[in-house]
Amino acid sequence: MINTKHVINFNPENCVGCKMCYKACFIDVISWDEENKKPVFKYVSECEHCNYCEVSCKRGCIEVIPDFASQKFRQSFDIYR
């Protein structure tokens, strides 16, 4: 299991419930709250910091802040140095 400390900031105020962020996430970090028509950032520790959700949100509601110190980044593994 990936265990990173990426941070995903979500500002629901400008969210129009278009679902683009939910569809953009290819690894199920984002769930969908059907009742409130809003994304739920459920498994952030498994985020791959691809930023697809952020760039797909035309309302600017999402900010992904990668954890650059994470061991998930290959450049931090000795064998890649």
Ligand code: SF4
């Ligand atoms: S892409 Fe943006 S506006 Fe659309 S549901 Fe996601 S957060 Fe809301």
Ligand code: SF4
């Ligand atoms: S940055 Fe990528 S992996 Fe992480 S929540 Fe957004 S779309 Fe999913």
